[in-house]
Amino acid sequence: MPSISEALPQRGSSEAIARGKAAIARARDVYANLKTYQDQFTVEKIQIYSNYNGVSKTEGRRVCERPGKFSVTFTRTPNWGECSMVSDGQKYWRSVNQSEVYAEGKLPDFGAAQVFQSDIVAENLPADFYPLMRTIELPPMLFLTPREVVDSREEPLEGRPGLRVICTAVSENDWEKPDATADIVVEMWFDAQTGTLSEMVRDSTIHTVAEQKAANDVPTPDAPPRVAKRIATVTRTRDVRVNQAVDAQAFVFKPERSWRQVSEFRTGSGADFGQYETAGLPAPAFKLKNLDGKEVSLSDFAGRVVLLDFWATWCGPCVAAMPHLQKLQEEFKDQPVSIVGINSETGMSDEKLKDWLEKRKFTFGQLREGADGLVMQAYHVAGIPHTVLIDQRGVLQDVTVGYSGEKHGEILAERIKTLLAGKSLKSEQEFKDLRVKGEKQEPANVFYVQAPGEQIPVTEMDPGRLIGVSKVARGAAPWSARSVQMPDGRLVFMTSGGMGGAAMTYFGAGENDFHSAVLEDVGSRWVSTWDAMVDLGKLRFLCFVSSPANQGMAQKNCEFFCHDENGKKLWSSTLDLPEMCAGEIKIASGDLDGDGRPEVAVLVRVDESDGTRGPRRSGKTLGKLCVFSADGKLLVTKQLELENNVNVAIIRDPVDLRNTIVALGGGRVWRFKLDGSPSSLKQQEVKPNQSAVTSP
DSSP states (O other): OOOHHHHSOOOOOHHHHHHHHHHHHHHHHHHHTOSEEEEEEEEEEEEEETTEEEEEEEEEEEEEETTTEEEEEEEEOTTTSSEEEEEESSEEEEEEGGGTEEEEEEOOOTTSSSSOSSOTTGGGSOTTHHHHHOOSOOOTTSSSOEEEEEEEEEOOBTTBOEEEEEEEEOOGGGTTOTTOOOOEEEEEEEETTTOOEEEEEEEOHHHHHHHHHHTTOOOBTTBOOOOEEEEEEEEEEEEEEESOOOOGGGGOOOOOTTOEEOSSOOBOSOOOGGGGGGTTSBOOOOEEEETTSOEEEGGGGTTSEEEEEEEOTTOHHHHHHHHHHHHHHHHTTTSSEEEEEEEOOTTSOHHHHHHHHHHTTOOSEEEEOOTTOHHHHHTTOOSSSEEEEEOTTSBEEEEEESOOGGGHHHHHHHHHHHHHTTOOSSOHHHHHHHHHHHHSOOOOOBOOOOOOOOOOOOOOSSGGGOOOOOOOOTTBOGGGOEEEEOTTSOEEEEEEBSTTOOEEEEEOSSTTOEEEEEOTTTTTOEEEEEEEEEETTEEEEEEEEEEEETTTTEEEEEEEEEEETTSOEEEEEOTTOOSEEEEEEEEEEEOSSSSSSOEEEEEEEEEEOOSOSSSOOSOOEEEEEEEEETTSOEEEEEEOOOOSSOEEEEEEOTTTOOEEEEEEETTEEEEEEEOSSTTOEEEEEEOTTSOOOOOO
């Protein structure tokens, strides 16, 4: 890899540099004196590594009128599909269209250092949106911290004449540091007629490679190097109109009739907020061994600020965060602060982990999580990296899940300094609110939409014969969808909600035949298995839900529900499952006793789990068949010897016309009929290699 000086663009002539500076100065004047602005835009984020290629695209339209009015329609975003942002100069609305939700707020302050905070719609904005809307003086060189113009050249773009200006730039986090290394290349193409920016390419490849080298990420046989090839953001605009008349209706927000207003957007990421259940309370005690086999307790750190980082070598974000933790170790080495990693890889030896750390020059303390995973459970670790801050009194003050990017270490350092000063990071009420959030999780209301890649052209054959329309399917999980017969006899296509989506949805053949119900008391748990049941002419949803534990390798908070068509809870059961388990639950319904009302058969095959990756390391297998009445009364429980891959159905016997439970699993087929006497099933077992015989 060439040095930075060799890889950066060569300086052009003094005339070319002067032309580039003049183009930027002209653009600053244009944007500083804007009254209205309209365009269509595309933003491509390119990440090409030696072992990974990724390109995400955002597309949309903008209409802006100073001061404070704007309408941004995103026709495509990488995560949330179609979105919109509208301000009439007084109020601000934003919507996530596929999820059919919108929120209302105050007009953003474009004079603030950070205009939008935690806004999943605004995160898709092109970078030049802020200069378009700013009401104060623009930065010295307009866009994204260019440090120096090094060249320019006349170059047409889509048939229009213009000038391409090449600059070197610094990281966005370092733009106020005069001695920061300018190792980012920014190319800006300015329209010769309007003076506006029509294309900007911000290439951070050299900067990313330098960061990788600074991280001392030494490759090993089990961790091949990940070398950055091209890291860039390409923003393009077209149909640009400056200071032309704007339709006032553009700034009127008009939600669709099916959309609902929410106070905040909660994404369907499957997030588990259980980590907040001990916020503001004494941190859970533990005893773990370090890499020398010595037992270490939390009490050994009494009187010190403690940072606990739960991590693993296979976790990319964990490894990316570790150089920041090493810097914290060095920054606070003479103060009462302990930086402690807790490695969760029970299959890696102490010697191998020591070698891994030494090669990367990570010297902060390390402990090993036990095979039982009890410490991770006590701290509610569902995803890593999971970073905990404990103050000098032993109170759990902060939890950070994930890697926060370039400012990861800075954020933690500021919090550590606050704790060293004897201050709390939150008030007692804020801690209480977090604990309530951990205990009662709210369901997601925004769902991930997979953006399509570039389409391969298809030779269509008489497509006009297919007559129909499409509509958004909020949170629908295609992998769980199947046809269901409704009480009135019509067939619908029914599905559970997507990841973290506690809802059931069905679509009929008619254009407006659509219904979605949020399931009461499910929260952000996943609907992993479901069935539909008709009881007394009413539709019922039967759903098994759970929360993912430790990267989804196990499940917890398991519960079996029956809801009505509008999502109201009718009854539920925990099925007496282990606190943490992994396995399968299958559901079927049908009238087993001939009284005209259905029963519910639930086939359970789960392993008691310790929450670690890979096969279960301890515990036993639970295999059973449970039969409930339509009202939720447990009628029968029968233990079965089951192995992986089980299923259950209720079918009609053509001989005696009685409904029969058929269960598959463990190399066997079971058939059961519900006897008239309480708590009994009649059974005939059929091995797969035998001919089926009629059940008695």
